Amino acid sequence: MRVTDTDLALAAALADAAGAAIRPFYRAEHGLETKDDTSPVTLADRAAEGAMRALIERAFPADAIIGEEYGVKEGTSGRAWVLDPIDGTRAFIAGRPIFGTLISLVIEGWPMLGVIDQPILKERWLGVMGRPTLFNGRPAQTRRCPDLAKALLATTSPALFDDSQIHAFEHLDGAVLSTVLGGDCYNYACVASGWLDVVVEAGLKLHDFAALVPVVEGAGGRMCDWQGDPLTADSIGEVVAAGDPARIEEILEALACRGH
Numbered sequence: 001m002r003v004t005d006t007d008l009a010l011a012a013a014l015a016d017a018a019g020a021a022i023r024p025f026y027r028a029e030h031g032l033e034t035k036d037d038t039s040p041v042t043l044a045d046r047a048a049e050g051a052m053r054a055l056i057e058r059a060f061p062a063d064a065i066i067g068e069e070y071g072v073k074e075g076t077s078g079r080a081w082v083l084d085p086i087d088g089t090r091a092f093i094a095g096r097p098i099f100g101t102l103i104s105l106v107i108e109g110w111p112m113l114g115v116i117d118q119p120i121l122k123e124r125w126l127g128v129m130g131r132p133t134l135f136n137g138r139p140a141q142t143r144r145c146p147d148l149a150k151a152l153l154a155t156t157s158p159a160l161f162d163d164s165q166i167h168a169f170e171h172l173d174g175a176v177l178s179t180v181l182g183g184d185c186y187n188y189a190c191v192a193s194g195w196l197d198v199v200v201e202a203g204l205k206l207h208d209f210a211a212l213v214p215v216v217e218g219a220g221g222r223m224c225d226w227q228g229d230p231l232t233a234d235s236i237g238e239v240v241a242a243g244d245p246a247r248i249e250e251i252l253e254a255l256a257c258r259g260h
Contacts, residue, residue, distance in 0.1 A: 018048040048085035088184030092247030104210035114211035127214030142243030143194035152196035192219035204237040
């Protein structure tokens with residue numbers, strides 16, 4: 001199965017609907033709550049996902065839906081729309097416009113379409129496997145990085161790594177030029193547009209990474225897990241994104257140095 005023009009139109013409509021639901025709560029009363037896993041959630045998260053789910057159910061009732069806030073709706077088509085209404089809720093509640101809405105179409109377990117939408121800055125990255133990634137309708141391109149020692153690395157928070165993972169990350173951190181903390185999905189958008197070189201994270205769920213893969217790879221980069229395997233619905237959430245695929249082996253070699 002391939003991504004169709006109807007799928008692309010729906011993805012755009014989903015991003016528009018999510019943005020319309022989010023913007024009234026930005027830097028305003030947002031009804032912050034803490035979920036059972038201690039992560040934050042707001043009225044904006046729930047409103048945005050609810051709006052997107054309603055559109056999907058109307059357009060493709062046989063498709064599955066996997067959302068961060070409202071869980072799984074089973075489907076029969078082999079297709080799943082994977083939604084994270086606000087990836088970076090902590091940034092959202094702090095009034096920082098570096099969060100994003102993530103929308104992915106996963107077909108037979110493979111992320112085939114991805115959207116990273118920043119509704120405040122009105123920035124949108126659209127990736128489809130086999131096609132060039134678009135940033136606000138124009139081609140996006142990762143940058144070449146001839147030497148890992150000159151790379152700019154990013155991760156959302158070292159606190160998300162376990163003991164062995166933090167040891168591996170610190171080894172990579174020592175091999176690059178500089179490291180930026182914070183950013184969530186916005187880091188991957190920056191890789192796709194050539195402003196960052198590498199993102200490494202762990203503990204991600206499908207809704208956190210599915211949309212990122214088509215965006216980064218369609219811009220000329222590569223995404224994989226910490227063993228170098230492609231990211232699918234079965235991946236455990238250890239994620240590498242490199243703007244220059246030539247640096248992947250060096251990154252993986254550094255990450256192989258885990259503590260015991």
